[in-house]
Amino acid sequence: MEASCLVLLLRSCVQFFALPVYLLWYLGIWELLGKKAFPYFMAWQTVSYNNKMSAKKRELFSNLNDFASSAGTLKLLEIGTGTGSNFQFYPRGCRITCTDPNPNFNKFLAKNLSENPHLQLERCLVATAEDLHQISDASVDVVVCTLVLCSVKSIEGSMREVLRVLRPGGAFYFIEHVAGAPSSWSLFWQQIYDPTWNILFDGCYLTRETWKDLEKAGFSEVKLRHIQAPLNWVPAKPHIIGYAVK
Template sequence: MAEAMVLFLRFCFQLIALPVYLLSLLGAWEPFCKKIFFPFFMEMLTAGYNKKTAEQKRELFRNLPEFANSSGELRLLEIGTGSGANFQFYPPGCQVICTDPNPNFHSSLSKSMAQNQHLQFKRVLVASAEDLSKVADSSLDVVVSTLVLCSVQSVEGVLKEVLRILKPGGAFYFLEHEAAAHSSWDYFWQQVYFPTWKLIFDGCCLTRDFRNDLERAKFSEVNLRHIRVPLHWTPIQSHIIGYAVK
């Protein structure tokens, strides 16, 4: 009965989003989404999301300086930097490499960089999280991912790259929305929204379980917890937050 209801409601949402599906069939939605809609949407989302997660982010990044190298330098790479939502939470002097597969965030990223002069911005790379070949092995103290792993092609592939570029003892910090408890109404609605949400929001997957991916990866230590972010009337309230040490 529940599965039938999911399929019915899913079909209803697909009808509502029919213009987007038609544009997708014509090959017009993806370029419009990547160039205009998604960068605009994420810039608008960032302000509200940071207000709702400011306390969690401050607590998450509080111990970043502990992973600085022997010279006191903290070399950090952020996966899927987008418009630079996390810059304000990084410690002064932090050396930041920005990466994103979508170059259309450039304008909002430049604005955010100018507003965060306490950081040293080293490079901006147009690269997917699964292929950071321009970054040397064991060259970074910290890698950060927030609201990114939901849309990558392979979480396993991303974590392999993270482990490759981190120095021994380096840390991977994450804050990601994830699948809700399977017995919950939240998960029911995630299943309903899934195909339409993924199409509209540039491949964002609602039902990934990152805990399993992190535990399968070869980190020496994983510190995580599950939290709920009050993004009311959205299917992305369940989150996982923490850091893992190489």
Template sequence: MALHIVFLQLCVGILALPIHILAFLGLWHPVIKKILPYLLEKATRFYNKRMREHKIGLFSNLGDFKGSAGELALLEIGCGTGANFQFYPRGCKVTCVDPNPNFKKYLSKSLAESDHVEFQSFLVASGDNMSQVDDASVDVAVCTLVLCSVHNVEGLLTEVLRVLRPGGAFYFLEHVAANASSWTYFVQKILDPTWKYIGDGCRLTKETWKYLENAKFSEVKLRHIQAPYKWSPVRPHVIGFAVK
């Protein structure tokens, strides 16, 4: 790695020294697990406002994947505060999975604002080990702004393929690494070592689209977009869905 990048990473690390010390002592993880839901509850409202049209477009064909009974069983992986509920079709049955149990109390507000969905349950589990979800039991799985913080992306996608029924779909919207020759990527590289602590494992330079393209889906419809806000290290996104 170039010395100037290492130097700038060190400068950012010094500015965030208390966080790095707590992480080194093993004390940061429990702290961020508790405060992140509060922070995301605020941040996702801003994100949904800016990304509203993209989300509406992404989820516009969810109804095409209803099961044989005419119902839509939807599994949201890394549900967070329930920021996607408002975009789901009426009557869909939603099961939520998240490794952070502190998100559960924040879901109630999203559910109150989205009474058109039928909430099933909240399962505390990581995306790469969803043993509580039966094989081929869901029509659609959804993952937004989650894969950036998942260590075992291949394992999560393997689990997605397991729980999806044949012909089911996996919907995704993720921020990703920018073009390696861009200023955005330069900034991502500088911030990444500290950002992972602030975002509870979130990595700015992850090339998430490669995992999606290499997974064993029968079809992947993926496109790269730029989120509509300037000067942000999380502006580059991939959006789309993949069919089992």
């Protein structure tokens, strides 16, 4: 009870200092500004994130070609592509379809595509993870999703779409920040910052137990592990990383 009261008290303090942001959010101005400004923030932030997570990403994506179709070409769909920060880790000749609900990422996406000519761009779509109707059933070998499930409206709905578009035997690759372990300092600070964080960072939640959603989504196999990402900010350190096979 004492911990809960302390969390509520500190949460209120954070919200008090963020009152101008809450006012802009209430008036609908923050969301409008955020859609345009968020890509600039992510373009800066993903450089730092990739520097610290490069080894983890290379290890995770090292076996992508194992899921290439019988023709030998890997058809990859990335959900929430953002600036295209994962492009450098994809294998040569990979045919990629990009999706993101925010079209303001386009110029950053184009820059990363020009810097990664080893990829073959199929198309770029404005779409949410829960609605990939523009992608045919069982049409891709691999779906990739990094730091996206923290902000989707429905993880369950997103996983239904992932399973629909994956061919039998295809794989879903993920890296996501998640809720910290019970009674940990990470979870303590996540609970304090979560409401304000959600408004500041385009609907992102700090306290989602995403691994539970993946484990019950209906994949035939889930290879998942919990890690502490080498990041500076404690609440964002708890991560899950791995892949799941349809």
